[in-house]
Amino acid sequence: MDSITEKLLGIVSDRNVISFKGAYNIRENSGCAGRQSSENIKIENKSDNPGIVIKIGSGAQKETVYIPACVTRGGVNDLVYNDFYVEDGADVIIVAGCGVHSDDEEEARHNGIHRFFIGKNARVLYKEKHIGTGNGSGAKRIDPVTDVVMDENSYMEMDTMQISGVTSTNRLTTAKLGAGAKLVIRERLLTDGDETAKSDFSVSLDGEDSGVDLVSRSVAKGNSYQEYHSVIKGNCRCTGHSECDAILADNGRVNAAPELYAGNIDASLIHEAAIGKIAGEQIIKLRTLGLTEEEAEQKIIDGFLK
Amino acid sequence: MLELKNIRWRLPEGEEILKGVNMKIPDGKLTVVTGPNGGGKTSIAKMIAGLYSPTEGEIFLDGTDITEYNITERARQGIAYAFQQPVRFKGLTVRDLIETSAERKLDNEFICGILGDVGLCAREYMNREADASLSGGESKRIEIATVLARKNASMLVFDEPEAGIDLWSFGSLINAFERLKNEGGRSLLIISHQERIMEIADYIIVISGGKVSAEGSREEILPGLLKENSSGEKCPLGRTVPEKEDF
Numbered sequence: 001m002d003s004i005t006e007k008l009l010g011i012v013s014d015r016n017v018i019s020f021k022g023a024y025n026i027r028e029n030s031g032c033a034g035r036q037s038s039e040n041i042k043i044e045n046k047s048d049n050p051g052i053v054i055k056i057g058s059g060a061q062k063e064t065v066y067i068p069a070c071v072t073r074g075g076v077n078d079l080v081y082n083d084f085y086v087e088d089g090a091d092v093i094i095v096a097g098c099g100v101h102s103d104d105e106e107e108a109r110h111n112g113i114h115r116f117f118i119g120k121n122a123r124v125l126y127k128e129k130h131i132g133t134g135n136g137s138g139a140k141r142i143d144p145v146t147d148v149v150m151d152e153n154s155y156m157e158m159d160t161m162q163i164s165g166v167t168s169t170n171r172l173t174t175a176k177l178g179a180g181a182k183l184v185i186r187e188r189l190l191t192d193g194d195e196t197a198k199s200d201f202s203v204s205l206d207g208e209d210s211g212v213d214l215v216s217r218s219v220a221k222g223n224s225y226q227e228y229h230s231v232i233k234g235n236c237r238c239t240g241h242s243e244c245d246a247i248l249a250d251n252g253r254v255n256a257a258p259e260l261y262a263g264n265i266d267a268s269l270i271h272e273a274a275i276g277k278i279a280g281e282q283i284i285k286l287r288t289l290g291l292t293e294e295e296a297e298q299k300i301i302d303g304f305l306k
Numbered sequence: 307m308l309e310l311k312n313i314r315w316r317l318p319e320g321e322e323i324l325k326g327v328n329m330k331i332p333d334g335k336l337t338v339v340t341g342p343n344g345g346g347k348t349s350i351a352k353m354i355a356g357l358y359s360p361t362e363g364e365i366f367l368d369g370t371d372i373t374e375y376n377i378t379e380r381a382r383q384g385i386a387y388a389f390q391q392p393v394r395f396k397g398l399t400v401r402d403l404i405e406t407s408a409e410r411k412l413d414n415e416f417i418c419g420i421l422g423d424v425g426l427c428a429r430e431y432m433n434r435e436a437d438a439s440l441s442g443g444e445s446k447r448i449e450i451a452t453v454l455a456r457k458n459a460s461m462l463v464f465d466e467p468e469a470g471i472d473l474w475s476f477g478s479l480i481n482a483f484e485r486l487k488n489e490g491g492r493s494l495l496i497i498s499h500q501e502r503i504m505e506i507a508d509y510i511i512v513i514s515g516g517k518v519s520a521e522g523s524r525e526e527i528l529p530g531l532l533k534e535n536s537s538g539e540k541c542p543l544g545r546t547v548p549e550k551e552d553f
Contacts, residue, residue, distance in 0.1 A: 217396075217397070245396060279393075281393045282393055282395055284357060284377060284393075285389065285393040286406065287376075287377040287378045287381065288355055288356075288357075288377055288381050288386070288387045288389075289381060289386075289403075289406050289407045289452065289456070290378060290381040290382050290406075290407075290409065291378065291406065292378050293378070299398070299402075299406065300395065300397070300398065302397075303395060303396075303397035303398035303399075303402055304396055304397035304398075305397070306397055
């Protein structure tokens with residue numbers, strides 16, 4: 001494992017390699033740089049595609065599994081398929097960050113396709129941080145695909161964040177919810193320079209009393225461009241909320257299109273979208289507390305994306 | 307001491323709001339600036355905090371001319387300002403704002419004390435976002451708390467702190483103002499129409515028509531103001547300031 005991987009792991013997983021405890025799988029430049037299963041969480045190679053199968057047993061209660069992936073040089077186009085099977089009643093935290101690094105003119109890309117099959121009454125907290133680093137002119141791309149199938153009364157919280165430095169990202173998320181299942185999505189995106197980011201969510205509320213709460217917050221700085229599109233389909237008695245808040249700075253641009261489909265009279269769906277620059281009064285307030293204008297802007301952005 | 311010398315301020319449209327304001331805010335005292343709506347009270351508060359720049363005149367803090375100081379510089383010079391209309395933030399928590407104000411990380415006990423002073427149950431609010439999910443009264447109390455947390459500020463300016471505050475919380479707020487006053491060392495300038503706030507003032511300044519129309523100790527000014535309010539008639543207000551008096 002090289003030093004760049006170790007650095008990226010520290011950022012995307014909030015810890016260094018030696019502090020991983022329990023189950024983990026570290027992916028480095030399309031290969032496996034370390035793996036460990038635990039009593040309740042088994043990690044195996046996929047047989048049909050590159051990637052792993054993570055089987056989380058019901059004995060896992062508040063247990064964490066780390067599956068970070070790193071691309072540390074240009075010329076690597078990493079494609080991985082990871083399947084998560086979460087048994088009925090399990091309670092697990094999945095940390096799945098990704099870092100891409102390029103110091104040359106070649107593109108470094110990670111394309112992670114994650115599928116979740118969440119059993120009855122199971123709970124999943126899914127944490128994902130993305131970052132691009134390196135001084136090379138080669139693009140740093142991360143294009144995650146996340147497909148979720150949630151069984152009765154299961155709960156999933158997706159906490160995803162793109163910190164900085166990712167040249168382009170195309171994020172596709174789909175979810176199908178069974179009866180009583182709840183999905184909470186918190187997405188935060190920061191783009192700068194000429195970066196582009198596209199987020200596309202499609203959530204189908206298929207079971208009675210299922211619900212989704214989707215909030216995306218983003219900051220578009222420099223000449224960057226972002227697109228946000230969400231579709232919530234209420235096919236039964238259910239609740240859905242979609243919110244897209246974006247802060248514009250410099251010449252940043254954002255296109256937000258939340259979409260709702262109510263296919264049942266008892267579907268209760270809401271969407272909100274707000275785009276604008278930082279309110280002048282917010283900067284003034286923080287300046288009255290002693291911050292400079294630049295410090296105030298940074299504080300507001302940091303808080304917004306926290 | 308904070309001193310305003312012949313402050314004039316004109317709107318870009320041309321209307322003159324402040325027409326030669328002269329006032330001295332004594333150190334370590336609680337001064338209330340009051341007067342009819344539209345008289346220029348909030349403009350004076352914003353002028354002191356640096357949100358407005360005077361068209362003419364000078365502002366001194368402890369002998370230093372701060373007229374050209376911007377908002378940040380004035381804050382760092384020791385001026386704290388509580389807005390009449392609180393600002394909301396998506397993402398920043400109550401704790402974030404209070405810690406920014408105090409310029410350091412704070413323990414729960416300290417934050418509890420500050421929020422308790424404004425009538426909030428701290429544990430419920432510390433980690434809440436200071437956004438539109440808060441009611442107007444809650445936001446107002448948090449706004450005041452951010453000024454109370456400014457331990458390094460020597461001049462605390464509150465613009466109508468009573469607005470939007472319920473009766474019970476208002477009692478806590480009065481106690482907090484009295485405690486600050488009795489601790490000494492810091493000057494309080496409160497823009498207010500509230501009789502209960504004027505009752506704890508050391509000094510009262512009446513602003514009317516963009517000028518100081520009267521000023522004096524509470525004993526000199528308040529009885530006249532109350533009589534005026536109850537009868538609706540004009541009456542002498544303490545030491546009425548002559549038209550061209552110069553400080």
